[in-house]
Amino acid sequence: MQFKQVGKQQQNQQLNMTQNLSQAISMLEFNSEEVLAFVEDKALGNPLIEVVRPSSDFKESLEAGRRLGGAGAGAEEFDRFSQLPEKQQSLLEYLVEQIYMNYRDTPIRQKILYLVEFIDSNGYLSIDLDEAVASNGGAFMEYLDALTLLQQLEPAGVGARNLQECLMLQTERDQHAPAIAYLILEEDFQLFADRKWAEIAKDYQVELKDIQAVSDYVVKLSPNPGADFGGSMAQVSYPDIRVLFEEGEINVYSTKFGAPELIFQESYLQEMSQYQDQEVETYLTDKQQEFEWLQNSLSYRNETILKVGLQIVERQKEFFKETTRVLKPLTLKEVAEAIGVHESTVSRAVNGKYLETAFGVFELKHFFSTKLASSDEGVDQSADQAQQAIQDIIEKETKTKPLSDQKIVTLLEEQGIAVSRRTVAKYRDVLGIPSSSQRKRFE
Structure with missing residues (x-):
């Protein structure tokens, strides 16, 4: 019986080790937001774990990273690019605001408000006017008038039903547009798009350089007038690594965005240990081991990402120093061999992880080039x-x-x-x- 019990304990230990190893591998693959969600979920089922969310403040988020080239710069140097995006006004909100500001409460305004619900994220009208009449009632001309008023709002080109109309709407209100630009877009859009410029020049009795001027103007217009507007919240990508090049030195830091702090609830353990109960003791032992494995998994994740980041910066120094930002050939296998891990480990470490510099934020896998x-x-x-x-x-x-x-x-x-x-x-x-x-x- 004792032999069977020992064998069962060994099997349980092996099972736990396998599960915890799987956990460490999974956490390496998680991005910073997923790591936080994962550990908070674990904490819900473990009274010995308290999770402290990482600060969005840069100075508090830095961990001392290894450096390339000398002493590291102070955290204050990063303040200029540590701000996170704020809530953006959506295109729908912006249009509705203009509608109430510019148009009186009339049946036409109600039609405009109906149509604006069918403006897609690029600024185009996604419903046919006949369909609007059938689904919402009213006369076709009322919806046509409503659309005309909608198309007078900002941004220029909004409410267009196709690319041609979008470009025409922008050209129509621009006093600096070439004189023949609107007419060409209206009458000869397909010929213009197909670059049959000689035919157009002959029809309009102008030179090819005049058509070239129209082309130069049109390419500067926006084919997606709503693209500059966000949804309810801009997408935020928290960097796992920060890099600064200054006075001939490249400094590499890991951040705490992907490393929420775990606090062990010693007081709870002591309180529950007072109960002389085998089940309680087993429960507490399991939860304490879970805390330790979770903390080890976090450390493994962050150390691996930092090692990969250091290799990337070391091997792509010119990218960080030169304005051309040209990458050298670099493979996952080369980095894996350099830090002594499997290639799949490096693949997990770079997927969805970000490196922040003074000139932009880049996904780690960006630095690998064939x-x-x-x-x-x-x-x-x-x-x-x-x-x-x-x-x-x-x-x-x-x-x-x-x-x-x-x-x-x-x-x-x-x-x-x-x-x-x-x-x-x-x-x-x-x-x-x-x-x-x-x-x-x-x-």
């Missing part, structure tokens, strides 16, 4: 470097005679970067750069 073949033996090039090179080449091209993708391939080879024409086209798309025919300008 290697490309190079025509220079022994020199590795990253996809990021190739994209930067393509962008530089196109920026320097003659705008009236843009370079073909094949010509760009040749110029890249001269820089020691070997890529195919298809790859150049793909990277152009990633960078948002149009084809050579679309880049051609008429001066």
